Amino acid sequence: xxxxxxxxxxxxxxxxxxxxxxxxxxxxxxxxxxxxxxxxxxxxxxxxxxxxxxxxxxxxxxxxxxxxxxxxxxxxxxxxxxxxxxxxxxxxxxxxxxxxxxxxxxxxxxxxxxxxxxxxxxxxxxxxxxxxxxxxxxxxxxxxxxxxxxxxxxxxxxxxxxxxxxxxxxxxxxxxxxxxxxxxxxxxxxxxxxxxxxxxxxxxxxxxxxxxxxxxxxxxxxxxxxxxxxxxxxxxxxxxxxxxxxxxxxxxxxxxxxxxxxxxxxxxxxxxxxxxxxxxxxxxxxxxxxxxxxxxxxxxxxxxxxxxxxxxxxxxxxxxxx
Amino acid sequence: xxxxxxxxxxxxxxxxxxxxxxxxxxxxxxxxxxxxxxxxxxxxxxxxxxxxxxxxxxxxxxxxxxxxxxxxxxxxxxxxxxxxxxxxxxxxxxxxxxxxxxxxxxxxxxxxxxxxxxxxxxxxxxxxxxxxxxxxxxxxxxxxxxxxxxxxxxxxxxxxxxxxxxxxxxxxxxxxxxxxxxxxxxxxxxxxxxxxxxxxxxxxxxxxxxxxxxxxxxxxxxxxxxxxxxxxxxxxxxxxxxxxxxxxxxxxxxxxxxxxxxxxxxxxxxxxxxxxxxxxxxxxxxxxxxxxxxxxxxxxxxxxxxxxxxxxxxxxxxxxxx
Numbered sequence: 001x002x003x004x005x006x007x008x009x010x011x012x013x014x015x016x017x018x019x020x021x022x023x024x025x026x027x028x029x030x031x032x033x034x035x036x037x038x039x040x041x042x043x044x045x046x047x048x049x050x051x052x053x054x055x056x057x058x059x060x061x062x063x064x065x066x067x068x069x070x071x072x073x074x075x076x077x078x079x080x081x082x083x084x085x086x087x088x089x090x091x092x093x094x095x096x097x098x099x100x101x102x103x104x105x106x107x108x109x110x111x112x113x114x115x116x117x118x119x120x121x122x123x124x125x126x127x128x129x130x131x132x133x134x135x136x137x138x139x140x141x142x143x144x145x146x147x148x149x150x151x152x153x154x155x156x157x158x159x160x161x162x163x164x165x166x167x168x169x170x171x172x173x174x175x176x177x178x179x180x181x182x183x184x185x186x187x188x189x190x191x192x193x194x195x196x197x198x199x200x201x202x203x204x205x206x207x208x209x210x211x212x213x214x215x216x217x218x219x220x221x222x223x224x225x226x227x228x229x230x231x232x233x234x235x236x237x238x239x240x241x242x243x244x245x246x247x248x249x250x251x252x253x254x255x256x257x258x259x260x261x262x263x264x265x266x267x268x269x270x271x272x273x274x275x276x277x278x279x280x281x282x283x284x285x286x287x288x289x290x291x292x293x294x295x296x297x298x299x300x301x302x303x304x305x306x307x308x309x310x311x312x313x314x315x316x317x318x319x320x321x322x
Numbered sequence: 323x324x325x326x327x328x329x330x331x332x333x334x335x336x337x338x339x340x341x342x343x344x345x346x347x348x349x350x351x352x353x354x355x356x357x358x359x360x361x362x363x364x365x366x367x368x369x370x371x372x373x374x375x376x377x378x379x380x381x382x383x384x385x386x387x388x389x390x391x392x393x394x395x396x397x398x399x400x401x402x403x404x405x406x407x408x409x410x411x412x413x414x415x416x417x418x419x420x421x422x423x424x425x426x427x428x429x430x431x432x433x434x435x436x437x438x439x440x441x442x443x444x445x446x447x448x449x450x451x452x453x454x455x456x457x458x459x460x461x462x463x464x465x466x467x468x469x470x471x472x473x474x475x476x477x478x479x480x481x482x483x484x485x486x487x488x489x490x491x492x493x494x495x496x497x498x499x500x501x502x503x504x505x506x507x508x509x510x511x512x513x514x515x516x517x518x519x520x521x522x523x524x525x526x527x528x529x530x531x532x533x534x535x536x537x538x539x540x541x542x543x544x545x546x547x548x549x550x551x552x553x554x555x556x557x558x559x560x561x562x563x564x565x566x567x568x569x570x571x572x573x574x575x576x577x578x579x580x581x582x583x584x585x586x587x588x589x590x591x592x593x594x595x596x597x598x599x600x601x602x603x604x605x606x607x608x609x610x611x612x613x614x615x616x617x618x619x620x621x622x623x624x625x626x627x628x629x630x631x632x633x634x635x636x637x638x639x640x641x642x643x644x
Contacts, residue, residue, distance in 0.1 A: 163485055163498075164512035170502045176485075177495035190486035195571045199540060202531060202572055209528035218521060249517040250524055 005119045006105055007139050013079035015045040017101065020067070021085045022051045022092035023237065026158025026193070028084040029058050029067070031107070031129040033151035035083065036066070038137050047072055051092030055238035060192040061154060062147050071097055079103050082117060084129040086110035086289070107132055112280070112289045127167035130155025134175050149182035150189065157193060161245075166293065204235035208243045208258075215311055216318045221247035222257040222311070226303065227264075248272040254321070255282075255314055261303045269310065270296045276321050285313055327441045328427055329461050335401035337367040339423065342389070343407045344373045344414035348480025348515070350406040351380050351389075353429070353451040355473035357405065358388070360459050369394055373414030382514040383476060384469050393419055401425050404439060406451040408432035429454055449489040452477025456497050471504035475511060484516060526557035530565050530580075537633055538640045543569035544579040544633070546625065549586075570594040576643070577604075577636055583625045591632065592618045598643055607635055 010016070018035050020028035032048055039046040047068065054064045071094070080101035082091055085108060091098050098104055098117075106117035109126040126132045130152045137144060144152075156175060160168045163176070180186060207229040213222045225240055233239075240260055247256035256272040269286065271279040272294050279295035280288075288297020299306050332338070340357050342350035354370055361368040369390065376386045393416070402423035404413055407430060413420050420426055420439075428439035431448040448454050452474045459466060466474075478497060482490045485498070502508060529551040535544045547562055555561075562582060569578035578594040591608065593601040594616055601617035602610075610619020621628050 161512075164509065164516065166507075166509035168502075168508045170499050173495050173499035173502055177492050177499055180490075180492045180495055185488075186490045187486065187488035190483075194486070196573055197568075197571050199536065199543075199572050202534060202568060205568075206528065206531035206534065209524060210532060212524065212528065214521065221521075245517075246524060246527075249513075249519050250521050251518050 002119060002121050003136060003139050006107070006121050006136060009079055009103055009105060009119060010039065010042070010044075010140065013044060013077075013103070015047075015075070015077050015079075017047050017049060017077040017080040017094075017097060018083060019080065019085070019091050019094045019098060020048075020050040020083050021090040024050050024052060024054060025084075025241070026055075026058060027128045027130055027155040029054055029061065029064065030151040030153075030155030030158070031133045032067070032083045033061060033063055034130065034133050034137065034148045034155070035081065035107070036063070037145065037148045037151070038133075038140060038142050041142055042140070047075065047077070049094050049097070051094065052237075055241070056198070056236060057193060057238065058154065060189070061151060069093070077101055079105065082106045082108070083133075084108055084110075085116075086112045087114045088116040107136070111291060125169075125171075127165070127169060127172045128156045128159035130159065131171060131175055134179075144179070144182050146183040149179040149184055153179045153184055153186075153189060154193065157189070162190065162194060198236075198239070200233050200235040201239040203233040204229060204239050205243060205246070207233060208240075209246060212247065216315055218250070218252050219254040219318055220257065220311070220314055221250050221253045221255075222259070222307075223247050224303065224307070225258065225260045227261050244270050244272055254318065255279075257310060257314065259303060259306060259310070262298075265302055266298065266300045267303050267306050268296065268298050269306065270294075277317060282314065282317060286310075324441060324443050325458060325461050328429075328443050328458060331401055331425055331427060331441060332361065332364070332366075332462065335366060335399075335425070337369075337397070337399050337401075339369050339371060339399040339402040339416075339419060340405060341402065341407070341413050341416045341420065342370075342372040342405050343412040346372050346374060346376060347406075348377075348380060349450045349452055349477040351376055351383065351386065352473040352475075352477030352480070353455045354389070354405045355383060355385055356452065356455050356459065356470045356477070357403065357429075358385070359467065359470045359473070360455075360462060360464050363464055364462070369397065369399070371416050371419070373416065379515060380476065382511070383473060391415070399423055401427065404428045404430070405455075406430055406432075408434045409436045410438040429458070447491075447493075449487075449491060449494045450478045450481035452481065453493060453497055456501075466501070466504050468505040471501040471506055472511065475501045475506055475508075476515065479511070479515060484512065520558075520561070522555050522557040523561040525555040526551060526561050527565060527568070529555060530562075531568060534569065538637055540572075540574050541576040541640055542579065542633070542636055543572050543575045543577075544581070544629075545569050546629070547580065547582045548625065549583050566592050566594055570596075576640065577601075579632065579636065581625060581628060581632070584620075587624055588620065588622045589625050589628050590618065590620050591628065592616075599639060604636060604639060608632075 020032040050067045104117040105119045111124040113122045211224045244258040258270040273279040283295035286297035342354040372389045426439040427441045433446040435444045533546045566580040580592040595601040605617035608619035
């Protein structure tokens with residue numbers, strides 16, 4: 001079984017590199033940290049890597065400062081683990097490190113996972129990679145300490161919209177129940193993750209909501225964030241997270257779109273759909289990917305051009321529904 | 323044990339009145355419904371009573387229309403159960419019915435519970451009365467069906483701020499895990515309870531956030547909603563609810579203010595403070611009132627004038643803190 005292969009590989013390794021995906025989220029960071037703590041408890045060496053900065057919102061987690069964005073000099077790893085990455089490009093600047101590693105593992109829950117590692121511990125039924133890491137820690141026969149519980153709870157909470165997305169399962173609650181036994185301050189974690197917001201974030205939200213445009217009889221809600229919005233509000237890239245939900249949660253909306261202008265010639269789009277529409281289908285039209293309900297793509301076109309094409313394509317998909 | 327007394331009382335009864343508290347919330351309604359379903363499965367008669375209307379947000383629950391606000395004629399009950407009521411006045415217009423009942427039970431989790439019934443099944447460690455009803459159904463050896471699970475999940479979710487208040491416990495998650503096994507659409511319930519928002523509400527939020535102004539080194543955050551905002555967004559008065567939290571939840575904010583223009587010569591102000599400041603003290607300056615953390619006032623002055631006076635007064639209070 002795959003999980004036993006992972007346990008064996010970790011047991012044999014001496015120095016392990018753990019890599020979270022570019023533009024990391026709570027699941028990537030939390031799962032990496034939980035894995036890191038567990039490997040440390042097995043008295044092995046480990047390094048945490050991530051191309052992009054850990055979002056400020058996760059700063060309440062211990063050891064987030066251990067994530068490095070450059071390879072430690074004079075170090076070689078006998079095992080490299082990609083965490084919450086659906087494909088090898090999600091490793092960002094650590095793709096080389098991964099490819100040069102004598103043995104590689106991917107731990108992931110995305111249905112679009114390409115199976116890019118030597119051992120692929122992929123469970124698309126898991127609501128978060130954190131759930132898979134939880135199972136792995138059990139298999140490693142390790143006790144869960146407070147820091148590990150906090151990291152995994154954060155991973156699971158953030159990837160399930162705090163137990164509210166459709167991926168939330170009996171397993172999710174069962175794991176949360178167990179994690180809550182390990183001295184977690186659940187109210188504090190919720191406050192840090194969901195309630196305290198920077199003024200820059202609120203200013204960005206204000207700008208984004210201001211851009212709200214409805215199409216197709218209010219079935220499509222579109223938000224845009226321009227370079228200027230980011231510059232003038234002094235918002236961080238991670239401040240764009242969750243903004244798309246304001247569009248998704250409008251009564252009757254079937255498709256929510258967020259277009260984020262990266263520079264004058266490229267944008268990133270995020271898509272959220274209700275049951276009727278497949279977000280990944282729309283994303284694939286732009287060479288993107290994701291899940292049925294949530295998908296995205298990077299497009300090398302100016303904002304204005306993307307808007308036109310995207311709305312056209314979306315409108316025709318909506319028409320098929322009628 | 324109290325719970326066995328409750329089981330015995332229910333087992334012996336033939337016709338049971340179930341009463342939720344005045345101004346009912348998700349815990350009251352959900353717990354009443356779950357109890358009602360269980361009593362019905364025991365092939366007994368039962369009636370649901372509540373003085374006030376079930377909140378619209380709970381309309382997705384089956385059988386909410388069974389709650390009556392008047393006593394059914396020509397009916398007598400051999401057992402009456404008060405649900406989620408801390409004292410007898412919470413029964414509203416059904417206090418008499420309760421007092422005239424040959425046997426009474428109270429099922430509640432409030433620490434202020436006065437023990438007003440013959441049998442008081444009160445557990446102040448329970449996050450919701452729904453958790454206690456869950457335990458009771460177990461004791462009654464009844465299977466949980468989908469409607470019961472939905473009602474109890476709603477009770478527990480609403481009373482814990484969807485698993486985010488400090489009352490959320492291992493028990494809460496364990497019960498949620500079990501309830502989720504009974505065919506619940508968890509995403510749908512969350513959406514109905516917390517997410518679906520009208521487009522008017524989102525437009526109003528956008529306008530309100532646009533008005534955000536910070537004072538006193540970002541310790542004061544002020545939002546305004548004008549008559550024009552209400553008119554042009556077509557928002558309902560209830561759409562202003564919760565908007566002040568966007569100001570309150572900004573990092574470092576000690577005082578959040580929302581000024582709502584009622585007409586050209588009057589406004590309503592809402593105040594929220596963190597630990598350091600007394601909101602009711604500031605409100606009392608405008609002949610308003612409230613609690614330490616949340617207060618408000620109605621002021622017969624134009625918006626612009628109130629803004630000036632309010633900020634002056636607030637600034638002097640903040641200065642006292644330094």
